[in-house]
Amino acid sequence: MPTIFVTGATAGFGKAIAIKFSQHGWDVIINGRREERLRKLEEEIKTATGVKVLSLPFDVRDNNAVETAIKTMPHNWKHVDVLVNNAGLASGLGPINDGQIDDWNVMIDTNIKGLLYVTKAIMPDMIQRKSGHIINISSIAGKEAYMKGNVYCATKFAVDALTKSMRIDLLEHNIKVTSVCPGAAETEFSLVRLKGDAERAKNVYAGYEPLRADDIADVVYFAASRPAHVCLNDIVIMPTAQANTSHLIRKT
Ligand code: NDP
Ligand code: 8X3
Numbered sequence: 001m002p003t004i005f006v007t008g009a010t011a012g013f014g015k016a017i018a019i020k021f022s023q024h025g026w027d028v029i030i031n032g033r034r035e036e037r038l039r040k041l042e043e044e045i046k047t048a049t050g051v052k053v054l055s056l057p058f059d060v061r062d063n064n065a066v067e068t069a070i071k072t073m074p075h076n077w078k079h080v081d082v083l084v085n086n087a088g089l090a091s092g093l094g095p096i097n098d099g100q101i102d103d104w105n106v107m108i109d110t111n112i113k114g115l116l117y118v119t120k121a122i123m124p125d126m127i128q129r130k131s132g133h134i135i136n137i138s139s140i141a142g143k144e145a146y147m148k149g150n151v152y153c154a155t156k157f158a159v160d161a162l163t164k165s166m167r168i169d170l171l172e173h174n175i176k177v178t179s180v181c182p183g184a185a186e187t188e189f190s191l192v193r194l195k196g197d198a199e200r201a202k203n204v205y206a207g208y209e210p211l212r213a214d215d216i217a218d219v220v221y222f223a224a225s226r227p228a229h230v231c232l233n234d235i236v237i238m239p240t241a242q243a244n245t246s247h248l249i250r251k252t
Helices: 012-023 035-049 063-071 101-129 150-169 189-193 198-203 213-224
Strands: 003-006 027-032 053-057 082-085 132-137 175-182 234-237 242-244
Touching: 003 012, 012 027, 012 035, 012 082, 012 213, 027 035, 035 053, 063 101, 082 101, 101 132, 101 150, 101 175, 132 150, 132 213, 150 175, 175 213, 189 198, 213 234
Parallel strands: 003 027, 003 082, 027 053, 082 132, 132 175, 175 234
Antiparallel strands: none
16 A cells, blocks of 8 residues: 655644545554644544554654654655655744744744755655655745745745755656645644634634635645656645635625
């Protein structure tokens, strides 16, 4: 059975992606910092589908932890067919002049450096086998900058640039590289961005039907299940109520 490695699988898109692939018979490697949630998901998936699940709790910002976890994976887990670089976050929503250095660092370290660390650890085996698919979860924020988005947008623009560069550099190794760029999707994303303010987070999705995590999982599965000669380079997916980062229709 093919194997998928999903970072940030304790919530939102990552969790939905792990479940979706397991339903299609894939073995799954799941990552996140909250180990209890990982173990619970591991049990849920095993019970529901019978596929193999490996939980790898680590912080993608810690390169030593990334290298150790991936180097010490049991031998029968070494071949990753699809890597989904999903772990990521926004921290804070405000004008650049009010920005907090700690918020900037956590977004840059997670969304850019974390993605690079995990990819670097997984790539050698894909290169050796001349086969593999890297799917980076970017965002509409990586296509357009928007008011108060500043550093979060910059990290997703970086993911866009890295995705394009990876596709070029890995061409000779027959590795597919795809970016998936969602618009507004209701997960724990806004709760994290707004630092636990549940009321404000709920309001982000008020008055329209946002994307759900499962919508993203559908698209990731579609991209990963194309024939060997087909690569979807760049997928933008939005709620029907949203045209871009500044045009969203809410019912009053
Ligand atoms: P959630 O907050 O629901 O999930 C984020 C996941 O990332 C969690 O599993 C979290 O796990 C994990 N994560 C965060 N930091 C780290 C870290 N340092 N190391 C390992 N795992 C980490 O958000 P979403 O599912 O919405 O977000 C997933 C991705 O999608 C992100 O890259 C986000 O930028 C992007 N995105 C989200 C959109 C949205 O509207 N929701 C739209 C476009 C893109 P844990 O805390 O346990 O470590
Ligand atoms: C998350 C979507 O529009 O809040 O990447 O930046 S948005």
